[in-house]
Amino acid sequence: xxxxxxxxxxxxxxxxxxAYELLFRGGVGNFFPAIDGDSATSRVxxxxxxxSDLQQIAGDRRIxxxxxxxxxxxxxxxxxxxxxxxxxxxxxxxxxxxxMASCREISARGYQIALxxxxxxxxxAELMELSDIVKIDFLATPRDKIxxxxxxxxxxxxxxxxxxxxxxxxFRWACDMGFTYFQGYFFSRPEVMxxxxxxxxKVNLLQIMTEAGREGFSMDELDRLIERDVGISYKLLRYxxxxxxxxxxxxxxxxxxxxxxxxxxxKGFLSVIVMSELSEDKPDELLKSSVVRARLCEKLGxxxxxRTDPSHLFTLGLFSLIDAILDSPMEQVLRKLPLxxxxxxxxxxxxxxxxxxxxxAESYERGDWDAVTAHAAAMGLDQDGLPDIYxxxxxxxxxxxxxxxx
Numbered sequence: 225x226x227x228x229x230x231x232x233x234x235x236x237x238x239x240x241x242x243a244y245e246l247l248f249r250g251g252v253g254n255f256f257p258a259i260d261g262d263s264a265t266s267r268v269x270x271x272x273x274x275x276s277d278l279q280q281i282a283g284d285r286r287i288x289x290x291x292x293x294x295x296x297x298x299x300x301x302x303x304x305x306x307x308x309x310x311x312x313x314x315x316x317x318x319x320x321x322x323x324m325a326s327c328r329e330i331s332a333r334g335y336q337i338a339l340x341x342x343x344x345x346x347x348x349a350e351l352m353e354l355s356d357i358v359k360i361d362f363l364a365t366p367r368d369k370i371x372x373x374x375x376x377x378x379x380x381x382x383x384x385x386x387x388x389x390x391x392x393x394x395f396r397w398a399c400d401m402g403f404t405y406f407q408g409y410f411f412s413r414p415e416v417m418x419x420x421x422x423x424x425x426k427v428n429l430l431q432i433m434t435e436a437g438r439e440g441f442s443m444d445e446l447d448r449l450i451e452r453d454v455g456i457s458y459k460l461l462r463y464x465x466x467x468x469x470x471x472x473x474x475x476x477x478x479x480x481x482x483x484x485x486x487x488x489x490x491k492g493f494l495s496v497i498v499m500s501e502l503s504e505d506k507p508d509e510l511l512k513s514s515v516v517r518a519r520l521c522e523k524l525g526x527x528x529x530x531r532t533d534p535s536h537l538f539t540l541g542l543f544s545l546i547d548a549i550l551d552s553p554m555e556q557v558l559r560k561l562p563l564x565x566x567x568x569x570x571x572x573x574x575x576x577x578x579x580x581x582x583x584x585a586e587s588y589e590r591g592d593w594d595a596v597t598a599h600a601a602a603m604g605l606d607q608d609g610l611p612d613i614y615x616x617x618x619x620x621x622x623x624x625x626x627x628x629x630x
Contacts, residue, residue, distance in 0.1 A: 243286035247591030315341040468623035500628035515621035517541035
């Protein structure tokens with residue numbers, strides 16, 4: 225059975241990636257609450273650590289995985305490397321002696337333990353002492369209750385993680401309250417300030433990106449453009465020789481690189497490099513999310529029989545977070561860009577032939593499996609291909625962003 229797997233970033237206070245939580249679902253038509261939790265978790269762990277390339281999913285970051293009571297009692301977490309595995313315990317666990325004995329051993333072996341959706345109960349006192357991280361739902365928990373909890377347990381030595389942080393204002397609020405880690409989609413929201421405009425340098429970068437993407441821009445022009453810029457030339461060759469491509473022979477010339485990627489591929493590469501310059505003051509994860517969406521949308525177009533130009537879909541995904549990158553309203557940014565009308569409409573949330581691809585990509589990255597199923601069915605897509613496309617997009621984005629930022 226295909227394993228549907230997504231990852232959600234967990235940030236530090238300076239918006240650096242600390243870890244990824246795995247969001248998973250085993251196959252189309254299975255609702256997570258209805259699946260036996262043990263079999264679902266066992267399947268994703270087997271897929272992640274034994275069947276898939278862990279480096280492709282999380283790089284060198286820690287991974288948070290929800291473990292059921294039964295799996296913990298059977299000490300299943302001990303199978304996996306303690307250096308990267310955080311054992312996340314669900315909020316409905318009853319900590320009897322059998323369960324606590326397993327937790328003590330897991331903790332003693334060097335595993336990190338995290339309590340999910342924490343609400344204090346007297347029977348959780350010992351588990352609190354064993355826990356390294358306590359997760360609190362920032363949206364659902366009243367602020368006074370959060371402050372009370374952080375004050376009461378400050379002396380235990382555990383770190384607090386605010387989950388479901390959806391805006392930059394909530395992020396700053398959580399920082400001020402004393403949280404150490406942050407989970408949610410606040411990083412992909414623009415911090416729009418009234419009266420500001422896009423800086424001229426960034427406007428120039430936008431124009432370069434769209435000029436490289438226009439029809440009629442020849443391969444010879446691309447060759448000259450890249451060779452004039454030592455930085456871009458270096459990054460292009462570094463990217464094509466990265467482990468993602470698993471090449472046996474090294475690519476050493478710009479012309480060879482252009483021939484390998486093709487016109488659309490090289491234009492996409494240039495777009496990402498320029499996007500990296502635009503987002504240099506933003507978290508790497510924001511650029512990475514843009515590239516994952518771009519690759520996902522492009523591959524979905526191929527999966528759907530090229531009914532829509534995959535290069536247009538790549539552009540759509542890449543620009544889908546441009547408002548957060550530039551901290552400007554999407555409407556204002558799009559006025560500076562000579563994108564096609566259908567791409568602009570989809571970016572503004574209007575329904576058209578492109579928007580469904582972006583909605584599907586967004587749903588997958590959030591692990592909203594019901595929405596994934598609905599969008600894919602409406603588009604007539606073969607859903608069995610989606611997990612492989614997502615993993616490909618992660619590997620593609622990690623390699624390209626590493627190159628762009630390097």
